[in-house]
Amino acid sequence: MKLQHKLAFYNTFTKIAIIAILGTLIISFVENISVNSLKQRMVDKRDKFVSNLSVTEINELLQQEKSFTDYNILKEEYIVLTLVNVTDSIPPQFVEEQRSIEKETGTYLILWDYFQYGGKKYRLEIGESMEAVKRIEKNTLYFTLLILLITVSLTLVSDLAFTRFLLRPFYKIVDEKLNRVNDPIHFNYEKADTTTDDFLLLDSSISGLMKKVSDQLLTEKQFISNVSHELLTPISVLRNRLENMLNDDNISVESLNKISASLKTLTRLKAVINSLLLISKVENQQFNKSDNIQIKTLIAEVMEELEDRLDARHITFENNLTTDYYFTGNQALLHTLFMNLLNNAVKYNKESGKIIISDAYPKTGYQIFISDEGVGMNEQQIEKAFTRFEKFSDRKDSHGLGLAIVKSIASFHYMEISMHSEPEKGTTIAIDFRK
C-alpha cells in the first residue's frame, strides 16, 4: 500500500472518530439542555399555578379532568389536577411516559406534584411533549452526519492531493537516483528539488552511497587494469621468448616439444586471464551499450565464422528466425555471447547432428532458442553450468569460463538465459530479451 493512501486512510479514520465522538457529545449535551429547560418550565408553571390557587380554579380543573380540554392546539402541554387520598407527603417527581391525547400518542415529560389545599390532598400533573426535544436530537444527529460526510470527503480529496504533491520529490528521487542509474560512475549528484528535509536527507544519503559505490568501482577498474598489465606483460615476455627459441636451429626435438607444450599452456593461461578480465569488466560496467544490433545478422556472422567447424563435423544448421530483431547493446559482447553459445552447440553436438535456431515473441519481449542434438546435461549439471570453472567434460579445449562469460554479458544487457537439457538428446538454450 502506498504511503499516500495509508496517510489518507489514517486521516479519514481519525476524522470519523473525532466527529463521531463530538457528535455523540453534542447530542447528549443538547438533550440535557432541552430536558432541563423543559423541567424548569414545568416547575415555573407549577409555582405559578400554586401561587394563584383558589377554590374556583381547583374546581374548574377538577371538572376539566374528564374532558382534557386544557390543551393548546399543538398538544404540547397539558395540566391535570386530581384529588388523591394519600397520607404521606410525597416529593414532586419527573417521569417520562406515553400519553394519548385525542387519539394521538406521544412521549411526555410529566411532573407530579402533591399538595394540600383546604384540607384536601391533590396531585397536580403537568405534561410537556417530548416531541420537540426528540426533533432537536434528530436534527442534530442529521447535521452531525452531514458535516461528517462532507468533511471526510473533502479532506480525503485534499489529503490525497496534498500527500501526492508532498511525496512527488520522493518518487522523483527513487526514479532518477535509483531506478534509472545504470552506471554509478556517471551518477548525477545534483540536489533534489524539494523543501522537505526528510527527502533531502534521503537524497544526500543516496548520493553518499553512490559516491562510495562509484569509488569502489573506480578502484576495481584500476585494479583490473593493473592486474591485466602485471599479468599479461610477463606472459607476453614468456611467449615471445619461447617463440624465438622455437626457431633456434641448435635446439633438440625434445626441447622443441617442451617449448611447444609451454606455448600451449601459456595460451591457456592467457585465455583464462582474458576471460576473467572480460567477466570483471562486464560486471564492472566498463562497456557501453549503445550499439544498434540486428540479432539475425549477428547470428549469421557468427555462424559464418563457425562454418568450417560445422563442415568438419557434418553438422547442419537450421536458421528459423522469423524477424531481424533490433536490440541496443554492445555489439562485441553480444558477438562473444552468441559465439560461445553456438560454439558449444557445435562442440557438444553429435557427429552429423543439427543446430536449430528459432525465436518467439512472448509478452516479456523477444526470445531466441538455440537447440543442439548433443550429449545434453542432467539437472545437476544444468544448475552448475553457468558457474566459473565448472567443466563437465575432460576436453582440453575448455577452461570452463565460456558460459560464465555468457551469463555476465546477458545480465549486463538485462537478458535472461535459461537451459533445458536431456542427457544424450540435446540442449536448448533460451535467451530472453526484455523490452
Next chain:
Amino acid sequence: MNVLIIEDENSLAMEIAEFLQKEGFIIELARRKKSAEEKIFVNSYDFILLDLGLPDGDGFDLLKYLKDIPGRDDSVIVLTARGSLDDRIKGLEEGADDYLAKPFALTELLARMHAIIRRKHKVEKNEFKVHDFTLNIQNRTVCYGDERLNLTKKEYEIFNYLVLNKNRVIPRVNLTEHVWGDILEVNSDSNFVDVHVKNLRKKLSQMAPIDWFETVRSVGYRINI
C-alpha cells in the same frame, strides 16, 4: 627498415628486437617516454612499436606528439596489456596503424607489419613465389602456373600466414589466433587448425610435390623457401 621499440619491460623489448633483427630490421629501443620523445624527434622510423603503459607517462601522448610533427609518416603499432576495447578504438582514432593486445605472437606482429608496408608504401610486390606456386596477396589467390587453386578462406589465410613467416616454425596456437582471431573460449582448441592444414596440403600436393611444406611434429608448421 628501422624500427623503434618503445617498451618499458626490457626482456620483452629484447625478444621483439631479436625476432625482428632476424627478419632484417634495424632496431632501436626506448624504455621511457622521455627518451622515446627524443628519439622520435631526432629520427624518423619506418615502424614505431608503442607500448601504452610507460612508467613516466601515457603512450597516447607520444602518439599525439608524433602526429603533431609535420611531414612524418612513421607507422605506429600500439602494443598494450590493458586490452580494453576503448584503448583499441582510441589508438586507431589517434592515428595508430594497428593495435596488438599483449600477449601477442611475434609472427602476428610480423604479419601486421607486412600488411602495413603493403598498404602504405605500395612498393611491396603483391605476388610471392612459393616454389611452383604463386601467392597473390592483392587478389587473395594461390595459383599453380596459370591454374588457380580452389582454396577456402581459412586455407588461404593459413597459407598466407605461413608464407609471410617463411622459414620459421609457426606454432599451432599462433595460426589459430591469426585465422580465428582472439575469441576467448573458441581460441583454445588449437588442434582444429590441423584439419584445415591437411586440406590445404592435399590441394597443393595434387599440383606438385610439397616437401617444403613441413609439419614440425607436435609444434606446428613451416614453409621453407
